[in-house]
Amino acid sequence: KAGVTQTPRYLIKTRGQQVTLSCSPISGHRSVSWYQQTPGQGLQFLFEYFSETQRNKGNFPGRFSGRQFSNSRSEMNVSTLELGDSALYLCASSLNGDTEAFFGQGTRLTVV
């Protein structure tokens, strides 16, 4: 059974640009959550999607957005990138959000 797949694994972007990250959940999982991991702030929740609807959102500015498609695949977008957005972005999938979450390998975003 394939795990959670995140693409790309590494990204380098310039300040002010925008970026889109992709996450394919485990087959049959309908809930996808996104987390940001930085050395200073640790692991912080961004948002959670279920059946193409955002059910919960963390305390991040509006520059961070996401969506989920009918096949449960999810994308997150960050616009007007800032140096502080450099982080490991992790995607997690679960059956319905109430069961355990399984994480992907992450996308390492570096903003220069």
Added chain:
Amino acid sequence: AQSVTQLGSHVSVSEGALVLLRCNYSSSVPPYLFWYVQYPNQGLQLLLKYTTGATLVKGINGFEAEFKKSETSFHLTKPSALMSDAAEYFCAVRVSGSARQLTFGSGTQLTVLP
């Protein structure tokens, strides 16, 4: 709101020694508790979980944790450390029936000495 405190950002043990990583949580309602492990440049791997029922939970790679409601703790243990256990460990809490997000502790870096 829930929160998680991991005591000790760095823990060192000798190979073959007991591993004890501490986690205390704060939650006004019954929590679901998790331990994850992260190896360098990797995502998080679920070690074990507590939802309801038996308070002693066994996970993968010989790890186990005990939910103690009176102490609001969920410490992770392993009787005999292996070199391959060296990694960062995260305790996480999710409040049952509520916002479907995990709140993580700040992590504990485990070093295993030969």
